[in-house]
Amino acid sequence: MGFRDYPFVVKKRPGSDPRRYPGHREVLDYLNDFAVEFGINGVVRFGVEVGYVGKMENGKWKVSSRKRKNDDGVFSNEEEYDAVVICNGHYTEPRIADIPGIEVWPGKQIHSHNYRVPDPFRDQAVLLIGGAASATDISREIAEVAKEVHISSRSATSGVPMKLPGYDNVWLHNMIEAVGSDGGVSFRDGSKILADIILHCTGYKYHFPFLETNGIVTVDDNRVGPLYKHVFPPAFAPSLSYVGLPWKVIPFFLCELQSKWIAAVLSGRISLPSKEDMNADIEAFYSSMTASCIPKRYTHNMDDYQFDYDDWLAAECGSAPSEEWRKQMYFISRQNKKTLSETYRDEWDDNDLIIQAYEDFVKYIPELAQAQNLPR
Numbered sequence: 001m002g003f004r005d006y007p008f009v010v011k012k013r014p015g016s017d018p019r020r021y022p023g024h025r026e027v028l029d030y031l032n033d034f035a036v037e038f039g040i041n042g043v044v045r046f047g048v049e050v051g052y053v054g055k056m057e058n059g060k061w062k063v064s065s066r067k068r069k070n071d072d073g074v075f076s077n078e079e080e081y082d083a084v085v086i087c088n089g090h091y092t093e094p095r096i097a098d099i100p101g102i103e104v105w106p107g108k109q110i111h112s113h114n115y116r117v118p119d120p121f122r123d124q125a126v127l128l129i130g131g132a133a134s135a136t137d138i139s140r141e142i143a144e145v146a147k148e149v150h151i152s153s154r155s156a157t158s159g160v161p162m163k164l165p166g167y168d169n170v171w172l173h174n175m176i177e178a179v180g181s182d183g184g185v186s187f188r189d190g191s192k193i194l195a196d197i198i199l200h201c202t203g204y205k206y207h208f209p210f211l212e213t214n215g216i217v218t219v220d221d222n223r224v225g226p227l228y229k230h231v232f233p234p235a236f237a238p239s240l241s242y243v244g245l246p247w248k249v250i251p252f253f254l255c256e257l258q259s260k261w262i263a264a265v266l267s268g269r270i271s272l273p274s275k276e277d278m279n280a281d282i283e284a285f286y287s288s289m290t291a292s293c294i295p296k297r298y299t300h301n302m303d304d305y306q307f308d309y310d311d312w313l314a315a316e317c318g319s320a321p322s323e324e325w326r327k328q329m330y331f332i333s334r335q336n337k338k339t340l341s342e343t344y345r346d347e348w349d350d351n352d353l354i355i356q357a358y359e360d361f362v363k364y365i366p367e368l369a370q371a372q373n374l375p376r
Contacts, residue, residue, distance in 0.1 A: 001027075003256050004319075006034050007361045020333065021345040051075035053084055054212035061239065083239040083266055085259075086208065090245065093207035096200050097129045100178040105198075107183055112201045118142040125194060127185055129176070130201030131155045136341065138201060143170050150185075150193055152176050161191050166342065206245070213240075223299040228278040229312070230300060231258055237272055238265045248303040250330055253322075257313035264317045325356040 002008025008030050010018045017026040035041050052064040052075060061084045064075035094111035102109075112134040122145040128135045131153030143149045149170040156162070156174045164170040177186040179198075186192045206219045217233045217240075218225065227233055230245050241262045244255045264270045272278065289299065302309060311321040329350055336344040 001250060001252055002030065003034065003252050006037060007357070008252075009361075019345050020348040020350075049075075050210045052212065053086075053210050055236065055240075056080065059239075083241075085241050085243055085262060086211065087243045088208070090206050090247070091204050093205045094200065095202045095205050097176075097202050099129075099176055099198075101180055104181040105179040105183065106181065107196050107198060109198045109200065112138060112199065113204070115199065118145050121146045121197060123147050124196040126150070126197045126199060127152060127193070127195040128199045128201050129153075130203070132201065132203070133337075135201035136337075138199065139164075139170060140342070143167055148193070150195065152185075152187065160189055161187070220296065222297040225299065226279065226282045228272070228282060229309075231262065232265075232272060232278065234275040234278040234282070237275070237278065238262075241265075246300045246302045246306065246309070248301050249306045250326065253326065254306060254310060254313075257310055257317070257319065260317040260319060261313050270316060323357070323360055325353040325360070329353050329357075 010016055011029075011033075015025070016029075017023050035044075047068045048065050049068045050063060050065045052062065054062050056062050058080075060080045060082060063079050063081055063084065065077045065079075066075045091113070094113045096109075096111065099105075112130075115134075115138055118138075118141045121142040124146050125148040126142055126146050127150045128139050129152045131151070135151055135153065139149050139151055146169065149167075150161075150173055151164075151170070152173045152175060154175055156172050158172075158174075162172045164172055173187045173189070173191065173193075175188050177188050179185050179195075183194050183196070184192050185195050185198075206222060206224050208219070211217070213233070213236070216235045217227075224230075224242065224245055225233075227242065227245070228237065231241050231243070232238060233240055243258045243262070244251065246254060261270075265272055273281070286299075289296070307322050307327050313319075314321050332350050332353075333344070333348075336348065340347055
């Protein structure tokens, strides 16, 4: 998961989490350590909100911002830049399921974005909507305290509610038909439950409220485009670019390679294709999705394809391709989540890959290997 030049390894300090799937605090500690190691905090303006980014007649970009502690709502700080890189992530604007009858349903609704601990769900009948990682992890946590836990997922195809193995109070359902003013929830299989809380584990939307491109770059059904290789909009390239749009990926490594590519382009070390060629590449990509019956909303979903994409980026900016251990670790961990759904955070059998990773760390960054006390 870590950046190539700063290994994500277990550090000997109080409260460290040595599991292959560590908790969020361990990831935060890693990012803080990375920022300190490379002096990043010194070039970041914390507590600043950007309210507007737009192209000026002189070809530069106008950026309006304000200190967030100011509550006057005025973005009074205006600056001009030769290039702007959009790195605001895509896990802040929740996507909410469209449920018939929800306007009269009397219960409480929240999104997984706002979930922190299971205790508020104690003795409640909870319905989670979604079938991915958030729904899986949260349902198992709240099952310890909730009266009932129901999961509605489009991947549930049995046609009848199914009790989750190992649990007395967790059921899997197919899609919701409607909800009612009595607190009831009806499913397409004809079953019905009463729920106190609906917890939307339905993902997020790409959201760039500050960016003005006059309709040239849009978000349509969760497709940000048109973008060449998920990074450069041809109409504004190379002065506008995006980092981190793809999902179902190893995020830090992919973002590192995208950033290196952007830096190489902006520095003039490498050149982009012509706008015509970039647009042709985008159209070919969209056509291939259509031919494969892949919905538009999966434009930035990579999964297995990510390593071909990573290697393409690496070749463009003169970096080494993805390491074999990194690929295998990804595939093994993904499989463990399916087959060891209850214990995947605590069980793993890939120590041979860890040894290969350590060998790479020592080879490329011996001083960091020594500083972090990696085996040599």
